Every structure is written in C-alpha cells, then in structure tokens.
Amino acid sequence: MTYIEDEELIDGLYNFLDEVLSRSVGTFERIDRVGIILDVLMPEALIKALQTVERISLPEAENLFMDGPVYSECEREEFDKLVLQQLEAKGKHH
Template structure:
C-alpha cells in the first residue's frame, strides 16, 4: 500500500523512524531494524497521519489504511495509459 509517492519523502520518513528506533532500543544487535521500520513503525505512522489529516477515529484510520489508497476510474485509466506508453518506449529503445 503506497500512500507516499515521493521517494525523497519516503526516505525522510524512514530516516526519522530509524532515529526514533535508535533512541528507543539503543544498539541491540539482534533486531532487524529495516523490518521493524517497514513492517511496524511506518504503517503506524501512516495510520496516525491518516487519522489526523482525515479527522477520523483510530479504527477508521486503520480500516482506511488496510483498504489502500482510493483512486477514481479516471486515475486508474490514466495510470494504465502511462504504463503502456512506458512499455512501448522501452520496447522501441531495445
């Protein structure tokens, strides 16, 4: 589920969560930092952001997160066209 499409913003959020994790657990060698950040902290941060931005309850924000981003049919069609154009361009460049 992607709620953030800007790679730089994703990296900034990851780095922030990594710093938070460092302060919380110190330097434990046995934890998989990447997995904790991506599987636990990032989804929780996104759910909290959805709750705040949409002004909804935590359970509603969790449901919204689990449903994934909502796209209109027009947006889906535009995305499909863009993907086809990119595939065609790649085919011509080979």
C-alpha cells in the same frame, strides 16, 4: 500501499523512524531494523497521520489504511496507459 509519493518525504520519515528506533532499542545487531521500520513503524505512523488529518477514530483510520489509497477511474486509466507505453517502448508488449 503507497500513501506518500514524494521520495524525499519517504526518506525523511524513514530516517525519523530509524532515529526513534535507535533511541528506543539502541543498536542491537539481532533486530531487522529495516523490517521493523517498514513493517511496523511506518504503517503505524501513516495510520496516525490518517487519523489526525481525516479526524476519524483509530479503527476507522486502520480500515482506511488497509483499504489503500483511493484513486479515481481517470487516474487508473492514466496509469494503465503509462504502463502500456513503457512496455511498448521496451518491446515487451505483444
């Protein structure tokens, strides 16, 4: 589920969460830092951001997060066209 499309913003959030994790647990070799950040901390941060921005309850924000971002039909069609163009350019579309 992509809520942030700006790579710099994603990197900044990841680095921030890595710093938070470092302060919380130190530098344990046994933990999967990337997994904890991507599977636990980043979704929690995004849910909290949705709750704050949308001014909704935590359960509503969790449901909104689980449903994924909402794209219009026009955005979906544009994405599909882009994918087809890329496949045709690579000669993989039959």
